[in-house]
Amino acid sequence: MKNTLTLFAATLALAACNPASQTSDSASAESEGRVVNVYSARHYSSDAVVYAAFTEATGIEINLIEARGDQLIERIRADGERSPADVIVTVDAARLHRAEEAGLFAQSDYSEFADRLPDHLIHPQGYWVGVAQRSRVIAYSNERVQDGEITTYADLADERWNGRICVRSSGSVYNQSLLASIVAHEGEEAAEAWAQAIVNNMARAPQGGDRDQLRAIAAGECDVAITNHYYFAMMANSNEPADQAVVEQTTLFFPNQDTTGAHMNVSGAGIALNAPHPDEAREFIAFLVSDEAQRIFAEMTNEVPAVPTAQWDNATLSAMMPFTQDDLEIAELGANNAIAQRIFDRVGWQ
């Protein structure tokens, strides 16, 4: 049994050393040059390109952890003063709001971006800035739906769509965020009535992701679907014939163009309260809203750039732009998220 114990100890040591060696790499990088520790809820190929460009431009190395927003918040919160996090990046408004509520962000003066970013994408107290946006939109079948037959989110509640709507589960943060915006604009009661009507009009119980809803339109299972604009764009830019066929049979439009504007969810970034490298963090955030990073987001992820004046080359996205965007306060969107969740539970939106 002694041998077993030795082996046990050796394995423990091995397990403890292996990833630790990577940390010591970063520690040596610290002594040689500058680093920034990024905790990001994003996980796109575009980000790797942006990070590489940042290191190229500034010489600052990036240490990265990518995980779901709630988990990142919990880890940073638990680490407290000892947290090595410099920058916190989230993919939606509710997480941004929650991180702010948990007191994870440091205040910073972002007024230098005031002429680049719309007002609502800079936090009033300087906790974060928006870096990219995705819109929740509606797509319909070219065959079975007339152009102009549907123009708003509210239209989806109409009886004529009974058994014709496809949408994913309410566990999706994008659905939560959309309903949170409706709560903000029309109140909780109206929002619940809307959600109930959508459940009644569903063609099938929620399943799959946003792309699967678009595929279901092409397959004739439903006539309209709620999706994020960039999934449609991704399919339009795909080489796959099946994706192309779906795009040809469906039309995407931005709802509420004459009223509130299309719902926008925000990916934002802020400096962590106990950031060991606040200057590098600041440079990193400045880079995220630079023309270069904004171009990469628009071209590789089909996101709507946070900086309206940024230039990019992406025909699919250009064809969608410009459109009227809902510029609801992110704080309101974030605060309504929990209310939206309860509405979903009450109306039985799976």
Added chain:
Amino acid sequence: MNIIAVLAAFICGLPILAVAAIALGGGSTDYLRHLAETRLPTYLFHSAYVGLVASLTAAVIGTGLAWLTARCEFPGRKFFTWALILPLAVPAYVAAYAWLDISQAGGPLDRMSWGLFPTIRGTWGSGLMFALVLYPYVYLLARNAFTGQSADAYDAARTLGASAFGAFWRTSLPMARPAIAAGMALVIMEALADYGTVAHLGSPTLSIGLIRAWSGAGSLLDAARLSLILVVFALVIFGLERHGRRRMQVQTSSGKQRPARRFQLSPLQAGLASLAAFMALFLSMILPLGRLAWRALREPVANGLAQASFNSLTVAGSAAVIATLVGLTTAYALRRKSVLGTAAARLAGVGYAVPGAVAAVGVIALLSGIQRWLDPTWESLTGSVFPILLTGTAAALVLAYLSRFVAAAISPCETALARVTRSLNGAAKTLGANTRRRLLAVHLPLIAPGVASALILSFVEILKELPATMILRPFNFNTLAIIAHQYASDERLGEAAAPALLIPLIATLPMIFVARYLSSSGENGARP
């Protein structure tokens, strides 16, 4: 020895205790009442439903294939003996993404069958996915039981005029029941803990409910409280399994006096047996992974796969060895029937039914608590700051893996140890063998296959683990499961294909080694 085992098991259970502390520590919220009034009954129903579909289907597939490879001779048997374990390396959510893609309206299966093939979705669809990739639990444990069985009872039944199936049903199967039940218990718990599969296929289980409480309503407290229900589920399943095992103990024959020979099947039967084994591999691996690979042909290959493969291999390898050692010592502690040992083992085991994201929260709370306690002490003693526990080392990861998966190591070891009966142990003692010699000459040969199973099971589990790895990993540390998930969750199935294919590929390496060893010991045992 016993103390070490109890301590090790207790440490594995600490993260779940930390979750319980979070759940019981906070103030009252009205969210649980809201849930009880709205979705809670649905969540509970679907959790039970998915566990039932998954475990029963896995039991049929796993037991059938175990019997075929252990006791029958058919073309390809040697290959299938180890290859049938491989589906375990396919993450259930990967199978789910691929199967929904193939079978949904407009998908290839839907078109080829003129819409007759049902869409793999909902709770039964999720249960089916779990059964396809988790049946190896039942298969491995049942196969060990079948190869270890004496042929006496079966032969007696045949002599008394029972058909081959009748003899199997009335003698071999009952004797293998503890092993099958242990495998089913693992399947149920993994199905209960899963999030990715049920979320994608639209099955509202309790783990969906608790992740929603956390992510939608922003209440980690309520998520922790809901996870306690899963812990209770797990304890009930353990209890049922123990109860069944105790009843079986009397009937289990000891040793390997006259091991069973394998039957030569008729050509038709042999063909069907090969087909059945092939179909299991086809439905769980070849078809779904093939679909992903087909989509991958049109996509660029993801970056960093070599480094991620290395990371996956080393982390899973070292953590699996630790888990197996803990599993084995815990199994010995359980054998002694001490109250403390049993309690520690059960505590260590329940983590298996808790979603990885929640177990990770337990690890975070635990380590940050220790850190806060250590920091001032260390500083007053040494004047320097204590190195940060969470981000600095893989200790957090290893602890999370142990708390989640040590059950997958305890169960096979426990089942294996049941083969070392008291009479056998007593005989060795009477013959003057000391403890060391008893362990090496009597215990080791008998439990080796079970220990090997424990090693494989925990290795593969850790290899595909996702939520805890994501949040607890050190900087710049990717595994194959993480890369596969990041693409799949972004609905980029093509790019998810390469890492998703590499997971079973990497799992094959140790599996071939262990399977060779297993089948060679099996062959020897089978020699008349």
